[in-house]
Amino acid sequence: MNKPAYLLLSFCFILLIACQSDNKKTSANNSTPKDRLESLRKSPGNNLNISALRSQALSILDYRIKEDGEPYAIVEAGCWEYEFVFKGEMSKPGDHAGEWIDFKPDFTYQYGLYNEVQGSGRYHYSLDKTQILMVDNDESIKPQEWTAKNSGDVMILVGTSTYQDNATQMKLQRRVTCPQN
Numbered sequence: 628m629n630k631p632a633y634l635l636l637s638f639c640f641i642l643l644i645a646c647q648s649d650n651k652k653t654s655a656n657n658s659t660p661k662d663r664l665e666s667l668r669k670s671p672g673n674n675l676n677i678s679a680l681r682s683q684a685l686s687i688l689d690y691r692i693k694e695d696g697e698p699y700a701i702v703e704a705g706c707w708e709y710e711f712v713f714k715g716e717m718s719k720p721g722d723h724a725g726e727w728i729d730f731k732p733d734f735t736y737q738y739g740l741y742n743e744v745q746g747s748g749r750y751h752y753s754l755d756k757t758q759i760l761m762v763d764n765d766e767s768i769k770p771q772e773w774t775a776k777n778s779g780d781v782m783i784l785v786g787t788s789t790y791q792d793n794a795t796q797m798k799l800q801r802r803v804t805c806p807q808n
Contacts, residue, residue: 677769678791684762684770691751691760698732701777702752702759707799708806714795726807736761741808758787773797 707730710724728738732751739745750764752775761771771792774783778800786792 629634648707648737665672674747677767680769681762681766684760684772684790685749688749688751688760691753692734695751697754698734699752699754701754702775703730703732705780705801705803706805708802709797710716710800711798712795713797725806725808727802729805730759730768739805741806 634665664718684698693740707728709728712718712723726739727739728736730736730752734749734751735747736745736750737747746759746763746765748767748768750759750767752759757775757777759773759775761773763770770790773792774787774788776783776785782799782801784797784799786795
């Protein structure tokens with residue numbers, strides 16, 4: 628087995644074990660999707676101005692799309708449903724049921740909960756770096772950058788330090804269509 632596949636399998640195994648633990652602590656992971664969306668509006672730990680971060684991220688995004696304007700099916704095929712989020716502690720099974728993100732071939736994305744679209748933005752996925760840069764259309768939300776670990780219909784997003792998302796990891800499952808209730 629090659630090293631990236633072994634690392635991905637190891638991470639998934641650790642995720643599985645962590646999710647099965649009987650953790651009694653309360654967490655922001657148990658908040659509603661709107662609460663989690665609101666937490667994205669908070670400026671990062673070093674109190675940089677969100678508009679300055681957005682301006683920088685939009686310049687980088689435009690450059691990356693100009694230099695590598697190829698949409699990749701590895702992220703844009705289907706719709707991604709959140710299964711687990713680790714941010715200080717692991718979310719419980721079902722905490723993120725119905726939450727989704729849909730990356731489009733025109734470098735836009737939408738996200739929501741079941742039938743409700745809660746927001747949208749622009750993104751770029753770099754196949755060479757396996758990174759996704761995301762800039763929300765809501766100007767009060769800071770940009771995000773993730774290293775993507777893909778294995779078939781599973782994607783693990785690991786936050787980078789660029790916009791201080793490095794304490795967050797997420798597991799997403801590809802769906803043919805976005806969840807409906």
